[in-house]
Amino acid sequence: MQKSFDVVILGAGISGLLLASELSKNNSVLVIEQRVEIPTSSYWLTPSSSLKFAPHLRQCIDGFHENMEFIAFDDSEFSLKGEYAVWNTEKTVKVLSDVVKNNGGVISLDDSFFSLKYTTNRICIKTSQADYLARLSIDCMGYSSPIVHAKGIVKIYGYYILHGMLMEMSKVLNPVGLHNVMLQREPSFLEVFPLNRDRAYVTVIKPLSSLTEKSNIQRDFKFITRDTRYKDVLKVIPAGSEKGRNVESSHFVGGVVPVGRLQKTALDRIFFYGLSAQVNPAASATALTRILENYVGVAARIQHQLDCNKLQSHDLKPCLLAHLNGFNRSFQLSLFKDILHWNSDDFRLLIEWMNELDGQIVHDMIFSQLRVRDLPILKSLKFALYRRNFLLLKPVLTGLLKQF
Numbered sequence: 216m217q218k219s220f221d222v223v224i225l226g227a228g229i230s231g232l233l234l235a236s237e238l239s240k241n242n243s244v245l246v247i248e249q250r251v252e253i254p255t256s257s258y259w260l261t262p263s264s265s266l267k268f269a270p271h272l273r274q275c276i277d278g279f280h281e282n283m284e285f286i287a288f289d290d291s292e293f294s295l296k297g298e299y300a301v302w303n304t305e306k307t308v309k310v311l312s313d314v315v316k317n318n319g320g321v322i323s324l325d326d327s328f329f330s331l332k333y334t335t336n337r338i339c340i341k342t343s344q345a346d347y348l349a350r351l352s353i354d355c356m357g358y359s360s361p362i363v364h365a366k367g368i369v370k371i372y373g374y375y376i377l378h379g380m381l382m383e384m385s386k387v388l389n390p391v392g393l394h395n396v397m398l399q400r401e402p403s404f405l406e407v408f409p410l411n412r413d414r415a416y417v418t419v420i421k422p423l424s425s426l427t428e429k430s431n432i433q434r435d436f437k438f439i440t441r442d443t444r445y446k447d448v449l450k451v452i453p454a455g456s457e458k459g460r461n462v463e464s465s466h467f468v469g470g471v472v473p474v475g476r477l478q479k480t481a482l483d484r485i486f487f488y489g490l491s492a493q494v495n496p497a498a499s500a501t502a503l504t505r506i507l508e509n510y511v512g513v514a515a516r517i518q519h520q521l522d523c524n525k526l527q528s529h530d531l532k533p534c535l536l537a538h539l540n541g542f543n544r545s546f547q548l549s550l551f552k553d554i555l556h557w558n559s560d561d562f563r564l565l566i567e568w569m570n571e572l573d574g575q576i577v578h579d580m581i582f583s584q585l586r587v588r589d590l591p592i593l594k595s596l597k598f599a600l601y602r603r604n605f606l607l608l609k610p611v612l613t614g615l616l617k618q619f
């Protein structure tokens with residue numbers, strides 16, 4: 216006999232767990248995850264202000280920082296000032312999965328989504344372990360969601376691939392947002408987000424137009440962490456410090472963040488959320504900020520639709536609260552599409568540009584909180600004309616066009 220749930224959530228990443236933690240308060244909820252353990256390979260830095268949307272998750276913050284560095288190959292740098300929180304991934308995953316289980320929700324591990332079909336008043340979700348019936352399913356399967364790709368409802372422009380490790384850190388570092396250590400035609404960027412207890416999430420980020428392109432990301436990661444100035448600061452956590460676990464794989468961090476646009480926010484009895492819903496046009500630095508801002512509101516709207524049993528695609532569409540206003544979405548999409556084709560010198564010019572702008576504007580640009588009425592844009596245009604530095608012109612103009 217098929218097991219039946221109000222809601223089946225596909226994917227136990229942060230977006231699936233956050234929605235499950237809310238929806239399991241009033242519904243029977245099943246979360247399906249293909250991995251044998253809930254993955255801890257992502258990590259997050261958000262502005263501390265994001266915590267006001269989820270104050271109960273403050274316990275998951277490892278530490279707060281006042282600067283984040285952006286550095287070009289020639290050591291020119293921009294230091295972003297603000298209040299940034301680095302999340303402890305293992306703790307966040309544990310806290311959220313405990314909430315789901317304490318609310319009576321079920322998390323089924325080692326269980327891969329395969330297919331679906333519609334039955335009367337239900338959707339049947341077929342996985343490697345069973346067939347489940349649900350009133351509603353929520354796709355939180357990230358960049359590779361078979362549903363959005365098979366239904367052809369996503370336009371992908373490229374990907375940001377991240378590859379790295381949780382490492383030992385012998386000297387206190389500020390968070391490094393992006394450091395283009397090596398001069399390259401297709402640059403890779405080091406990201407370092409320090410944790411307390413002398414550890415840091417360390418990855419190399421490589422922008423790529425397609426996943427089939429050859430990426431030297433593993434080679435770059437090894438080179439940067441073993442042969443540059445970072446070799447004295449960052450060390451592989453020695454084997455044996457985590458009993459019985461394969462150190463290399465247990466400390467792996469990485470993944471893929473797509474740059475794209477979802478053309479439909481929902482199908483009948485299927486709602487998309489998180490990376491599979493293109494919650495943010497790329498930017499490994501801001502997707503969680505968006506999710507935290509709105510997951511409680513999204514869950515409340517989904518609850519309303521469940522209560523009145525209206526679960527067709529047009530009923531579910533309004534559940535997707537706007538993650539970003541039109542200006543920020545178009546600006547970010549245009550910028551992150553452009554970065555896919557930048558070389559090292561383009562990134563150096565971006566740093567030059569960021570140093571010309573007010574720090575608050577750069578913060579708002581990175582975290583998608585720009586307000587057109589503040590007119591940072593005019594200052595940008597003036598700088599661009601004087602210096603013949605046109606990198607941000609297209610994203611700014613694309614964002615502005617969206618306004619009118």
Ligand SMILES: Cc1cc2nc3c(=O)[nH]c(=O)nc-3n(C[C@H](O)[C@H](O)[C@H](O)COP(=O)(O)OP(=O)(O)OC[C@H]3O[C@@H](n4cnc5c(N)ncnc54)[C@H](O)[C@@H]3O)c2cc1C
Nearest residue numbers: 226228229230249259260328357470489490499501502503
């Ligand atoms: C290394 C890294 C660093 C990042 N840093 C930041 C940051 O600092 N700040 C920030 O805001 N954002 C950051 N991001 C972006 C980040 O991905 C998002 O914030 C968030 O983790 C996306 O969560 P998600 O749940 O939507 O997708 P995912 O985390 O991709 O989760 C998808 C889940 O679905 C599961 N799944 C996939 N296919 C199937 C299937 N067929 N059956 C069952 N399960 C399936 C996967 O195993 C996975 O657990 C980072 C991303 C990465 C990869």
